[in-house]
Amino acid sequence: MQNIRTAVDNASLGKKIQVSAPINQAAFAESYPPSKGFFTSEYQSLLDPIIGFLVKYKYPLLVKMYPYLSYIGNTQYVHLEYALFTSPSAEVHDGELGYQNIFYAILDAFNSA
Template identity: 40%
Template sequence: MRNIKTAISAAGLGNQIKVSTSIETDVLGNSYPPSDGVFQPVFSRIGNPQQISIQYALFTSSGIVTPDGTRYQNVFYAILDAMYAALEKASGSSQVIVVSESGWPSAGGQDTSIDNVRTYNTNLVQRVKAGTPKRPGRAIETYIFAMFDEDQKSPEYEKNFGLFLPNK
């Protein structure tokens, strides 16, 4: 990334083109409490429904309080703050996180429905404006996944993240 940024700057385009990379949240090994975030695997609602309530996943929970006293109203904030904490531990505290894919499947698995898609996406749009408990007041650049369902993917729920069907 540094080499690409250097080349862009050398071409006089440094302020016009952003450089980024994407990573899966699976790289987090420890994500609770979020302040203890370090890079390795992490569990999601699908992989750990007993620990992560549907309300916590859909931004409708009253939240949980971590051992340091921070209240997390949703798993999105908790994962993001765990990522920030892991970056800080890896000397990357100045890095900005852009959430390139966030969404909810409409079919194909546990807790999948059009109503949950509507709840998740509506609440996501509202919550990213305010920042996280670790970085309040900083809007989070976030993109909803995905524009269209992808009927060639698996497992089944992976086919159903689109806002539209493949036939538009």
């Protein structure tokens, strides 16, 4: 990532292009409830220097989220409406927060992790 940033800077594109790296849900050791989300220790050791780099340059961390994968693997526990943003009410409660769709629950689990 540093090499890419150097190349972007050398091309005088530093103000136009930000360098980042995507992470995905496979990194979670736990994601439920969202406030208790954390990454596996192996992934965390890889992620710490990446996050340090992103914070240093104020670049975004990209997250690859696939709510439908959570549904496919857990149809007994995850309702289709919850995965499709069509649930009429909160299906998951975490403290004072209620989640009407799995997308925001996953996003908050990433934030907690």
